[in-house]
Amino acid sequence: MxxxxxxxxxxxxxxxxxxxxxxxxxxxxxxxxxxxxxxxxxxxxxxxxxxxxxxxxxxxxxxxxxxxxxxxxxxxxxxxxxxxxxxxxxxxxxxxxxxxxxxxxxxxxxxxxxxxxxxxxxxxxxxxxxxxxxxxxxxxxxxxxxxxxxxxxxxxxxxxxxxxxxxxxxxxxxxxxxxxxxxxxxxxxxxxxxxxxxxxxxxxxxxxxxxxxxxQRQVDLGLRHLNDSSDLSRRYVMRNRGHVAHYLKAYGKYNRAGFAAGTALTFLKEMVRLMLVERTLKGTGALWQGWRESRAILADTGWKPMPPLPAHPGSGSQRV
Missing domain, CATH: 3.90.550.60 (Spore Coat Polysaccharide Biosynthesis Protein SpsA; Chain A)
Structure with a gap:
């Protein structure tokens, strides 16, 4: 390389x-x-x-x-x-x-x-x-x-x-x-x-x-591992669902009902993480805060994906 x-x-x-x-x-x-x-x-x-x-x-x-x-x-x-x-x-x-x-x-x-x-x-x-x-x-x-x-x-x-x-x-x-x-x-x-x-x-x-x-503390579930997390991470796991939805929309791959189900599954996974790995429910508030913030992001009609960048000088219009 x-x-x-x-x-x-x-x-x-x-x-x-x-x-x-x-x-x-x-x-x-x-x-x-x-x-x-x-x-x-x-x-x-x-x-x-x-x-x-x-x-x-x-x-x-x-x-x-x-x-x-x-x-x-x-x-x-x-x-x-x-x-x-x-x-x-x-x-x-x-x-x-x-x-x-x-x-x-x-x-x-x-x-x-x-x-x-x-x-x-x-x-x-x-x-x-x-x-x-x-x-x-x-x-x-x-x-x-x-x-x-x-x-x-x-x-x-x-x-x-x-x-x-x-x-x-x-x-x-x-x-x-x-x-x-x-x-x-x-x-x-x-x-x-x-x-x-x-x-x-x-x-x-x-x-x-x-x-x-x-x-990291973790639980081996066989099919996957669940690591420990933090309230900040829990908040952004839910908050950033808004950005994920916008990217799917930008590429014509957003399914409203399916995405709602995915959001519920994400919340459930984080609850399981709290109970099995961290043995507490104190992070639930961060999940709800992130969910509310995701709704505001979803409602942003001016949201746009990150733009492509100009080609490097001398590289022409090469694409991979």
């Missing part, structure tokens, strides 16, 4: 970020460039980045935002900067993971055929983490795939994204626009992958490339 830019968004996780930057330095083939977008952290993040810049690893660019724009806003700014700097491939990831030796080579095997892909991930305990999902447009929710997706092939086609290692070609990004900062947190990566899937195959590939470092 030429001009591979890793885009990392961080917020008050300096020690996790240090570990991630160290793991980049240990790669057999590191990215050409690492862009760290700091969501106005108040810890020692700036010092961690300064240490990494003075080291022997890949070139690092640091962008500190003047406010916390959430993961969605951070990735939106990071992707914008990467494109301005001439990135041809973008590797998007959170700060609480580490990349595994050989990750770039493992992904590169698939880049001749695919322009958007997601590698596999180990959990903090070293076990494979199941995150193979598919977005059900009629309901406006994503559901786990109930089978071994790599039993017969090292590639499984999907229509979702994940910002813990999603690799996407710059030409696809220009087609679909920047990640939508209005999501703030949650749903942003899923919808970004769905937008990419409207233009090019999006695939899971059978290559372990990332390990989650931050341990």
């Amino acid at each position: 030429e001009n591979l830019y890793a885009v990392v968004v961080t917020y008050n996780r300096a020690d996790f970020l240090r570990n991630l930057l160290d793991s980049f330095a240990r790669l057999n083939t590191p990215p050409t460039h690492i862009l760290v977008v700091d969501n106005a952290s108040t810890d020692h993040t700036a010092g961690v980045v300064a240490d990494a810049i003075s080291g022997q690893g890949p070139r690092i660019q640091y962008e500190r935002l003047d406010r916390n724009a959430g993961g969605a806003g951070g990735f939106s700014r990071g992707v914008e900067l990467a494109l301005e700097s001439g990135a041809e491939w973008l590797w998007l990831m959170d700060d609480d993971v580490e990349v595994l030796p050989g990750a770039v080579e493992a992904l590169d095997k698939f880049t001749a055929d695919y322009s958007c892909m997601i590698g596999r991930r180990y959990d903090a305990n070293g076990k494979p983490f199941f995150w193979q999902h598919h977005f059900v447009e009629a309901l406006g929710i994503f559901l786990p795939v109930s089978r071994d997706v790599f039993k017969h092939s090292d590639v499984f086609r999907t229509n979702v994204g994940n910002f813990e290692g999603m690799l996407v070609k710059a030409s696809v990004v220009r087609d679909i626009g920047l990640p939508d900062p209005r999501f703030f947190i949650t749903w942003d990566d899923l919808i970004y992958g769905w937008l990419a899937a409207q233009r090019t195959p999006v695939v899971y590939v059978n290559a372990f490339v990332i390990r989650k470092v931050r341990a």
Whole structure:
């Protein structure tokens, strides 16, 4: 992969970020460039980045935002900067993971055929983490795939994204626009992958490339894992249903009754998460607040999707 830019968004996780930057330095083939977008952290993040810049690893660019724009806003700014700097491939990831030796080579095997892909991930305990999902447009929710997706092939086609290692070609990004900062947190990566899937195959590939470092409480339900959450995340899981609905409408794939059912299922899933993982019902108020906010977003008649971006100078009108 030429001009591979890793885009990392961080917020008050300096020690996790240090570990991630160290793991980049240990790669057999590191990215050409690492862009760290700091969501106005108040810890020692700036010092961690300064240490990494003075080291022997890949070139690092640091962008500190003047406010916390959430993961969605951070990735939106990071992707914008990467494109301005001439990135041809973008590797998007959170700060609480580490990349595994050989990750770039493992992904590169698939880049001749695919322009958007997601590698596999180990959990903090070293076990494979199941995150193979598919977005059900009629309901406006994503559901786990109930089978071994790599039993017969090292590639499984999907229509979702994940910002813990999603690799996407710059030409696809220009087609679909920047990640939508209005999501703030949650749903942003899923919808970004769905937008990419409207233009090019999006695939899971059978290559372990990332390990989650931050341990989370979780319940294994067999078909899927449920991790712990927060009131902020619960609020935005429901709030951002409004943005999801608008994107489905923009592509002529919105089903009002089905979407309402999907919203009810989303609420139910979060209630199950509260009861089984966190063993409390105190987060119910955040869910209702998010639902009310989603109604206001849905009523916004001026809402528009993120616009496509101009082609890179010299690239003509190439599309993937």
